[in-house]
Amino acid sequence: MPETAEHGTPAGAPPDSLTPLLRQRESVMVYDRTYVISPADLRAILEAARWAPSAGNSQPWGFVVGRRGDETHRRIVRVLSTANQAWAPAASAIIITLHQVATDFDHEIAYSDYAMFDLGQAVAHITVQARSMGLQVRQFGGFDHRAANEAFTVPPHWTATTGIALGRPASHGEEAALPGWVQQRSRLPRERLPLEAFVHASRFGHPADFLTDP
Numbered sequence: 001m002p003e004t005a006e007h008g009t010p011a012g013a014p015p016d017s018l019t020p021l022l023r024q025r026e027s028v029m030v031y032d033r034t035y036v037i038s039p040a041d042l043r044a045i046l047e048a049a050r051w052a053p054s055a056g057n058s059q060p061w062g063f064v065v066g067r068r069g070d071e072t073h074r075r076i077v078r079v080l081s082t083a084n085q086a087w088a089p090a091a092s093a094i095i096i097t098l099h100q101v102a103t104d105f106d107h108e109i110a111y112s113d114y115a116m117f118d119l120g121q122a123v124a125h126i127t128v129q130a131r132s133m134g135l136q137v138r139q140f141g142g143f144d145h146r147a148a149n150e151a152f153t154v155p156p157h158w159t160a161t162t163g164i165a166l167g168r169p170a171s172h173g174e175e176a177a178l179p180g181w182v183q184q185r186s187r188l189p190r191e192r193l194p195l196e197a198f199v200h201a202s203r204f205g206h207p208a209d210f211l212t213d214p
């Protein structure tokens with residue numbers, strides 16, 4: 001496995017210092033298309049979002065949840081990009097995330113500049129909760145946001161933001177049913193910038209000393 005010059009951390013694999021839930025998280029493209037997620041498990045995963053922190057406890061997030069085989073799922077699949085239609089429908093559930101974009105004076109929920117940040121954090125909680133239950137997610141932005149807002153009558157002070165495919169990873173060999181480009185992409189090595197590229201001290205672009213201390 002290739003190594004980064006900086007620390008000998010293997011590129012493509014998170015380090016052992018991470019909690020196993022994060023070490024084993026990855027954006028899976030190949031899902032077990034027979035696995036049905038139970039309502040209780042789906043609720044547990046959404047509870048993880050519910051209990052995420054948010055600015056002023058504004059909780060400016062929403063989730064349109066389609067389970068494979070139901071009408072919501074079919075309507076979500078219709079608005080996905082062609083590329084995402086190739087792999088996402090096999091997941092047990094597809095979720096369209098929403099965040100608040102303006103104040104709704106009728107309901108007195110003040111818009112917060114941190115709304116999209118808070119949604120992202122809630123989705124991060126979903127990824128970790130899902131992993132703890134043996135599941136994985138792949139988030140995606142490739143869908144027609146306007147069509148999603150229309151399909152689910154999202155009010156003007158909210159908007160569709162991202163998608164989440166959620167399911168049980170397929171065992172090896174099951175990817176054969178997917179187009180070749182999906183199989184190839186799902187096997188690409190995972191890459192990350194080194195810490196030095198984004199952990200700053202004293203001024204932007206100046207890496208912190210502790211990164212190089214033994």
Ligand SMILES: Cc1cc2nc3c(=O)[nH]c(=O)nc-3n(C[C@H](O)[C@H](O)[C@H](O)COP(=O)(O)O)c2cc1C
Pocket residue numbers: 025026027028084138139140141142143162190
């Ligand atoms: C906001 C967002 C949008 C993304 N859009 C897509 C997408 O449209 N299609 C797709 O296949 N993956 C999409 N991804 C998945 C990323 O490509 C993936 O997280 C990245 O390659 C890192 O892979 P890893 O999570 O396995 O480390 C998206 C992820 C995020 C967070």
